Amino acid sequence: MHNINSQDYLYWRLVYELVTKHRFRIINLYDHGEVWLQRMEWREKNILRLVRDDINWGNYLVRDMANVTRVIDLYKQQSYSKKADFYNIFVSTYPPVDDWEYRVDNRNNVRIVLIEQTNWEQEIERLFKLLNLPSPEVKSWFSDMVDPTELINRLRQTEKNRKKAENDLLFAKKPFLTYVLVVINLIMFLLLELVGSGSTDLSTLIKFGAKYNSAILEGDWWRFITPMFLHIGFLHLLMNTLALYYLGISVERIYGTWRFLILYFAAGITGGVASFAFTTQVSAGASGAIFGCFGALLYFGVVHPSLFLRSMGWNVIVVLGINLAFGFLVPMVDNSAHIGGLIGGFLASAIVHLPNHKKSLRQAAAFLLFSVILGASLAYGFYYSDQKEDPLVVGQLSQQLIEDGNYEKANQLLSEVVQANGEVPPEILFLLSYTEIKLGQNEKAIPLLETVVEEKNDFHEAYYNLALLYLDKGDYEKAKASINKALEIKPYEGDYKALATEIEKIK
Incomplete structure (x- = not known):
């Protein structure tokens, strides 16, 4: 294996191994000897560029890495490639005659693998180890050598078959x-x-x-x-x-x-x-x-x-x-x-x-x-689980029942939620007091409203209802105090003004 044809075959056989046995996908394949592959798994995300060229001087690698860096930047704009590991793999007959490692701009942390006729076994084994793949039997590749053109055709057919299979997976059925x-x-x-x-x-x-x-x-x-x-x-x-x-x-x-x-x-x-x-x-x-x-x-x-x-x-x-x-x-x-x-x-x-x-x-x-x-x-x-009625839900339901005139059902729902929960929002107590008033239970409504204004001292509707109830009882002082409190909160409410005037006349 000391001639160019052998290196050509080694290059295409390496690509073939990665594609057919390890499920790498072909991004681009050029007959002149440049192939881009990718592997996107949950744990392994790799993008490989494989180049077949004879590299004589380190300047070649310096220029090549500058060009590749621009391409990699474009790949990284794609969401699925942001965390991928990038590899630049060269298959050459001989290594460069000068030093090149320290001159390469490698800000994207691209791993460079240089395979040539003196190190091909060690470098391919190192590459597969970097990719977390089992080491291949590279020597066996040469037991049934075929023309690289045949390998290229097989690679293209493999990728075509995979694309068809993927298309069948993603678009297998018609939606109905x-x-x-x-x-x-x-x-x-x-x-x-x-x-x-x-x-x-x-x-x-x-x-x-x-x-x-x-x-x-x-x-x-x-x-x-x-x-x-x-x-x-x-x-x-x-x-x-x-x-x-x-x-x-x-x-x-x-x-x-x-x-x-x-x-x-x-x-x-x-x-x-x-x-x-x-x-x-x-x-x-x-x-x-x-x-x-x-x-x-x-x-x-x-x-x-x-x-x-x-x-x-x-x-x-x-x-x-x-x-x-x-x-x-x-x-x-x-x-x-x-x-x-x-x-x-x-x-x-x-x-x-x-x-x-x-x-x-x-x-x-x-x-x-x-x-x-x-x-x-x-x-x-x-x-x-604690399946107590949600007071807010009961409040909404009760509000609808009140609007429909079903005061008894609303009163039942509200009473149950108060008993079950103990502490409820003042709005629930206000609704319960309203149903008590509508059912003629004024004495039950008064302590409910007193609790409401104690917990929420800007609840002007509650003060107004309290004033009405106190007035009905003949407790004019409390009625006056309650309606004045309602007017402090909402001074331009006509009903509140009218009730305040009525209380003053009665006194």
């Missing part, structure tokens, strides 16, 4: 269910707006199937499913519809319609169960199922890490991270449903797996883990 789900969400939103009292009305949402813990505890198990198709306001609908459209299409193309159906509902249900177990607020939306789509794409990344990172990986991870962070920072966002849906979607994807993939043990383990998590969450929600 995604469009159906979008239409269902739009129809349900219109029903909330037209048939009910609006999509932001709490009683309407509960009536149409929003997640409401009290109703679930009474047997409405279907509320783990129906919230996926309800949205609270147009902006909520718009954001979830856009997310479902883009994520759903990608997931359905990869997994196929029936697998997408299973993982979408599995994620939505686990999101609903997590919300039931860990939050008491009324909630609705397809967010849990949509986060399940994120989980499905992450599982695809586990099975095909290189393709995932090169095609969509960092975009998915960044958008997912932003959404999770937003959920933790904004109090009204049901992050329990999001995280539950993410986990449920990931595990459901492992259960159904990808088309034409079969991993029975992994699928069985995923099914077992999914069942344990779902069962444990349900048990916790039903038997161990």
Whole structure:
């Protein structure tokens, strides 16, 4: 192996070894002897430039590294290449006749490997060790030598076959269910707006199937499913519809319609169960199922890490991270449903797996883990979590009942939440006092209102109602003091002025 042809063969055989046995992908391949390869895995991210040229002087390497540095800077602008290790590999007949190492500008920390006829075994072994690959049997490469042109053709065919296989993975199926789900969400939103009292009305949402813990505890198990198709306001609908459209299409193309159906509902249900177990607020939306789509794409990344990172990986991870962070920072966002849906979607994807993939043990383990998590969450929600009514939710429901004239039901709800929670916001006590007044229980209303103004001394409506009640009792001094306090807070309120005048006349 002491001639140029041998070095040409060694060069192309090295490229062939990396591509066919170690799954490196071809970025660029030039017949004259320059190839760019990449390997994008979760733990290993490498970009290799391999050059076949006879290097006589160190100036060649100095100029070459200057040019390569500019190319590497462009590669690093791509998100998936930022943390990659770069290698510049030369296959030459002889080493340069002068020193070159100290003259090379290597600010990007590019590893340089110079393979020539006196060190080829040691340098190839060192290269493979740097790449965390098993050392090849380099001498065996020469037992069945073929023309380098044949190797080049094989490399191009290998890359062509891989691209076709990847295209088949990413675009295996035509989306259909995604469009159906979008239409269902739009129809349900219109029903909330037209048939009910609006999509932001709490009683309407509960009536149409929003997640409401009290109703679930009474047997409405279907509320783990129906919230996926309800949205609270147009902006909520718009954001979830856009997310479902883009994520759903990608997931359905990869997994196929029936697998997408299973993982979408599995994620939505686990999101609903997590919300039931860990939050008491009324909630609705397809967010849990949509986060399940994120989980499905992450599982695809586990099975095909290189393709995932090169095609969509960092975009998915960044958008997912932003959404999770937003959920933790904004109090009204049901992050329990999001995280539950993410986990449920990931595990459901492992259960159904990808088309034409079969991993029975992994699928069985995923099914077992999914069942344990779902069962444990349900048990916790039903038997161990503090499922007290959320006072704010009860307040909203009671406000709607009061507007509808159903004072007895409102009084019952408010009384129960006060007894269960002990300390409640003054607004809840004010609503309870109002229902007591409407039910003719003025004596019960007075201490409630006194507690309200003690806890919130700028609650002018409470002072006004107290003045009315004191006046009805004939306690004019307290009535006068209460209405004066209301006027201090809101001096131009006509009803307050009229009541103050009436009290003065009576005195």
